[in-house]
Amino acid sequence: MESEGRTGTGGAADGGSRGRSGKADGSAEIDYGELPSYIGYLLRRAQATIFRDFERALGDIGLTPGAFGILMLIRANPGITQMDLANAFGIDKSTLTPVLNRLEAGGLVRREQLAHDRRYNALFFEEARKDFFEHARKRVRQFEQSVADRLAPDEQAELVRLIGKLQAAQS
Amino acid sequence: MESEGRTGTGGAADGGSRGRSGKADGSAEIDYGELPSYIGYLLRRAQATIFRDFERALGDIGLTPGAFGILMLIRANPGITQMDLANAFGIDKSTLTPVLNRLEAGGLVRREQLAHDRRYNALFFEEARKDFFEHARKRVRQFEQSVADRLAPDEQAELVRLIGKLQAAQS
DNA sequence: TATTGTTATACTCTATAACTATA
DNA sequence: TATAGTTATAGAGTATAACAATA
Structure with missing residues (x-):
């Protein structure tokens, strides 16, 4: 149940006979122990990979995955x-502020203080940037498709279901 | 195919009749559009949720999920x-340095410059902190179990398989 | 020249707490 | 008093580029 392998070392600096013990040469066989069974670890790796891919594929449009998602929500919910x-979106209001600042600075979004309760800002997508947005969305869709295509259609659905189930039990 | 709903707004600040259009009252029905079908979005949400849970459940041991994973790898691979x-672990060497600094400052890990090639640092878990580590690992296991328990055993296996498949096609 | 590891730097994401303005 | 949004601050996580030591 432990699968610790060569533990209990406490080892000295080793004098050369073991040397790097096959670990410093790139072709190393590393003992991952129970780590790969940890869902948190799996998600971190998967997310990092996909975010890196996103950046490589879409970095030139100047929107991070998060900023793009927020922009989509604003466009789908004018006045939110x-x-x-x-x-x-599942983030704190203080986390949102700088994202909106960037989107507003880029002319993609506009804040409007509500007249009947001036504490609120209603958010609107700037229709003047519609072409830019549609172009970006098309490319994001292509990217997402290329990711989804790694799975069969029923597997995609199952993944969505399982991830949802993972979070459903939460407070 | 668009499912944009009430788009094309370009809306004025709205004079009150629409008001917050059912969106400023918490009970809002928000249009998520295609966002929930984006695997990148799903993973981000899931990971954020589980990391938050981790911190809430294990924040007192003073190890982040990342630091704990690295510690596990060092212990399973003495001299790496x-x-x-x-x-x-899938990170840059410059990202690793501060993590190791913290682990070393906490007495959990030791760097040893290799004698026959002094460019390398071999890393060792400090056996003196074995009790602490075992305690931490037990709690991490419990936490991971509580997460995994949200899924049936076959679902857990399937999730691991699907996430693996998602990354397999990568460069 | 090439490689390991550190440092300098920068950026995103994230949050908490204190603040302003509004109600 | 309570809420919306901003600001100040902090920390983790991530990377690239330049550097020192070593080979």
């Missing part, structure tokens, strides 16, 4: 307030 | 070099 958007 | 560890 910052609090609702933060909640919907 | 920093480059090999970074590659195994």
Whole structure:
């Protein structure tokens, strides 16, 4: 149940006979222990990989995956307030502010203080940038498709279901 | 294919009749559009949720999920070099350095410059902290179990398989 | 020249706490 | 008092580029 392998070492600096013990030459066989069975680890690796791919494929449009998602939500929900958007996206309001600042600076989004309760900012996608957005979305879709294509259609559905189930039990 | 809903707005600040259009009251029904079908988005949400849970459940042991994973790898692979560890964990060597600094400062890990090639640092778990580590690992296991228990055994296996498949096609 | 590891730097993501303004 | 949003701050995580030591 432990699968620790060569533990209990406490080892000295080793004088050369063991040397790098096959680990410093790139072709190493590393003992991952139970790590790959940890769902948190798996998700971190998967997410890092896909985010790197995203950046490589779409870095030139100047939107991070997060910023793009937020932009999509604003466009689909014109007039949404910052609090609702933060909640919907699963981040804190203070995390949202700088993202919106960048989107607004880039002319993609506009804040409008509500007249009847000036504490709220209603958010709107700038229709003047529609062409840019549609182009970006098309490329994001292609990217997502290329990721999804690694799985069969029923596997895609199953993955979505399993990830949802993983979070459903949460507080 | 668009499912944009109420787009084409370009909307004015709205004078009150639409008001917050059911979006500023928390009970909002938000249009997520195609976002939930994006695997990158799903993974980000899932990972964020589980990392938050991890911190809440295990924050008192003073190890982040990443630091704990690295510690596990060092313990399972005594003498591993920093480059090999970074590659195994999927991060850059410069990202690893501060993590190791913290682990070493906490007395959990020791660097030993190899005698026959002093460019390399061999890494060792400090056996003196074995009790602490075993305690931490037990709790991490419990936590991982509580996450895994949200899925049936066959679902767990399937999730691992699907996530693996998602990354397999990568460069 | 090439490689390991460190440092300098930068950026994103994330949060908490304190603040402003509004109600 | 309570809420929306901003700001100040902090920390993890990530990377690239330049550097020192070593080979």
